[in-house]
Amino acid sequence: MAYYPIWINFSARKILVVGGGKIAERKVTSFVGLGANIELISPQITARLNQFVVQGEVQWRERQYENGDEKEAFYVIAATNDRQLNEKIVQSCAPYQLTLNVSDHTASNTMMAxxxxxxxxxxxxxxxxxxxxxxxxxxxxxxxxxxxxx
Structure with a gap:
């Protein structure tokens, strides 16, 4: 797979991040302030992610990922520590959605620099x-x- 560096306007676009640990924190931090609608799905989140929730930068769904959570998202980031779940999330995405599987870049159609x-x-x-x-x-x-x- 060959990748091409590109800048994307995420204003008013839904970004779904599944996971609440340090990797999810890094990914979310890079999107805060871009005007995106960031939705986070995880039973638990880091203190920094919680700050983003309190500040209204991120919407948190305090639960496990469910099939269909990705349907309205423009960009989906699978950032859990469960390789199989990450793969399942990316496979659930429509072929036109931007996806990132942090545990297996070859299963993604994007990478973050x-x-x-x-x-x-x-x-x-x-x-x-x-x-x-x-x-x-x-x-x-x-x-x-x-x-x-x-």
Whole structure:
């Protein structure tokens, strides 16, 4: 599968995130402030995700994923620690929906890059899912470089 970097306007689009742990937290954090309608489904969530709920940035459904939860979503992120559930969620999505299975990128039709965003510039770094730790290191190096240039 070949991926192409693209910027998507998520304003007023529904993003469904299934999962409430650290990975879900990272994914949700990257969408807060974009004007998206973020819905989170998980029996439990991290303290930071709860802050987003309290602030009205995220709508939380305190329960397990159910078939059909993904139907109205523009983008679906399966971010649980259950590989089989993540695969089931992505398989339940219509072929035209954007999906991300965090445990198996080959089962997804999108990937999220390691990103840096400032007022002046946005940079995305990807290794096409092959070395995510390297992508994060390069991202952090670029962030340091940009801070030094301020």
């Amino acid at each position: 390691a990103m840096i965003k400032t007022e002046q510039i946005q940079v995305a770094v990807s290794t096409n899912g092959k070395q995510p730790i390297l992508a994060k290191k390069v991202r952090d190096d670029i962030r340091t470089f940009l801070k030094e240039g301020e």
